[in-house]
Amino acid sequence: MPTASGGWFETARFGLFVHFGLYSLAARHEWVRSRESMSQAAYDRYLERFDPDRFDARELAREARRAGMRYAVLTAKHHDGFCLFDSSLTDYTSVRAAGRDLVAEFAEAMRAEGLRVGLYYSLLDWHHPGFPVDEHHPLRGSADGREAGDLSGYRAYMRGQVRELLTGYGDVDLLFFDFTYPGMGPEQWGAKELMETVRELRPGILVNDRLGIPGDYVTPEQYQPDRPLERDGVRVPWEACHTLNGSWGYDRDNHDFKDPSQLVRMLVQSVSCGGNLILNVGPDGRGSLDRRARDTLRAIAEWSAPHSRAVHGAGPSSFRPPANALYTQAGRRLYLHLLAWPLTHLHLPGLAGRVRYAQLLHDGSEIAFHEVDGTRHEHNNLAPPSQPPGTLTLTLPVARPDVLLPVIELFLEEGELAS
Structure with missing residues (x-):
């Protein structure tokens, strides 16, 4: 073919x-x-x-x-x-x-x-x-x-x-x-x-x-x-x-x-x-x-x-998206499309150590993130670990952006390309 x-x-x-x-x-x-x-x-x-x-x-x-x-x-x-x-x-x-x-x-x-x-x-x-x-x-x-x-x-x-x-x-x-x-x-x-x-x-x-x-x-x-x-x-x-x-x-x-x-x-x-x-x-x-x-x-x-840029020239990613989300990828830019807007935190398995910067794509505003070390819960030290090691956690605004589909642009470290 x-x-x-x-x-x-x-x-x-x-x-x-x-x-x-x-x-x-x-x-x-x-x-x-x-x-x-x-x-x-x-x-x-x-x-x-x-x-x-x-x-x-x-x-x-x-x-x-x-x-x-x-x-x-x-x-x-x-x-x-x-x-x-x-x-x-x-x-x-x-x-x-x-x-x-x-x-x-x-x-x-x-x-x-x-x-x-x-x-x-x-x-x-x-x-x-x-x-x-x-x-x-x-x-x-x-x-x-x-x-x-x-x-x-x-x-x-x-x-x-x-x-x-x-x-x-x-x-x-x-x-x-x-x-x-x-x-x-x-x-x-x-x-x-x-x-x-x-x-x-x-x-x-x-x-x-x-x-x-x-x-x-x-x-x-x-x-x-x-x-x-x-x-x-x-x-x-x-x-x-x-x-x-x-x-x-x-x-x-x-x-x-x-x-x-x-x-x-x-x-x-x-x-x-x-x-x-x-x-x-x-x-x-x-x-x-x-x-x-x-x-x-x-x-x-x-x-x-x-x-x-999350569509034109982009394609599938080898990374697995979280629930209610889709990934597209173009080179070292990974696009996270959020089908449902989460409350404050969004956990991305397997991305710890792989992301240099994150932003909302529609306005270029920075999204803070941290990496879960697997030893404690983010907000309750008495609770067991909620996410496995290697998880990257984004901190999102409470209010959903006023766009048809919110997209977060993740800038990956060197070598993190689409499969």
Whole structure:
């Protein structure tokens, strides 16, 4: 398996996913056409009204950068087959519908803000006549159903569109294919040949694992790993893919939003386990982020501004954190993320003699500490020792800092590096 290890991907740690398309006008999930077994004619009412007049890629890029995101991925084509780029292979595009190449706008805006550019490309295509009517297709069970036959034409179409995306939009850093399932796998996609085309056009690009053959990183979706991911005993780069409210596309009536503090914890947990987090937003039918999405990104931005170095360029630590805490580490800087705020004292096993200085990261204020010698209790000489030798005890302020997730930066002695 190729690896993204040590490169920009693992330094970035945090990315933005953007799902936008005709389904955004329906405002009830990106799978609306499949869920409601909608005919192409019925779905085309959204094509006739597609006018992304409020899609502002530059503002989206600024929001992402402020939130601490370092790369962004746009749905160039989703399962409905509608393309947000100019394609010579189909008229089913944003250029023909609205006179705008949204992939071009997106790529230019993200690069201007210093973000890496990623594109999502669906392997499914419910609009293409060569794609079989299978279990996910909107026309399943209808008289228009067709079985999987010769897919050579569809494979050629996919390769042609991927070639357009990788030659017409500058340096694309990441390609996110979606997805393989029983009956539609590597053979049906022509995965080997498709990957060869990608590598030929963009040798340094990162490709995910959803072609059904090994890629550069793995993509757990709506699932948060709690340990490093491995394949055959070797750690692999990974990216947890999450939504704000359970829907990738704009879903007007879905108000089950995750709290910003929960999202920050998910980001830190990803980094502590050697992974990334990509967080999705679904612009509305006119291309704008709704208030809740904007507020969430801005709340994360307020946390990210002073805490960036505990995430970007950081990774797992060989030290074991105390209860209700996570460690990330970058060189000789160990970051203690406190999921619960303790009363006055926090005991760190195994760190005695290994820490030179400690401070709250958000304001740089010093945290006092001392080492437990194992012979007496800190405050009650009549009590037995409460902590084993080798424990470092921090003395914290009683009041919890007013940040989404408090972080203590520990400066380690020489030689104390991450494993």
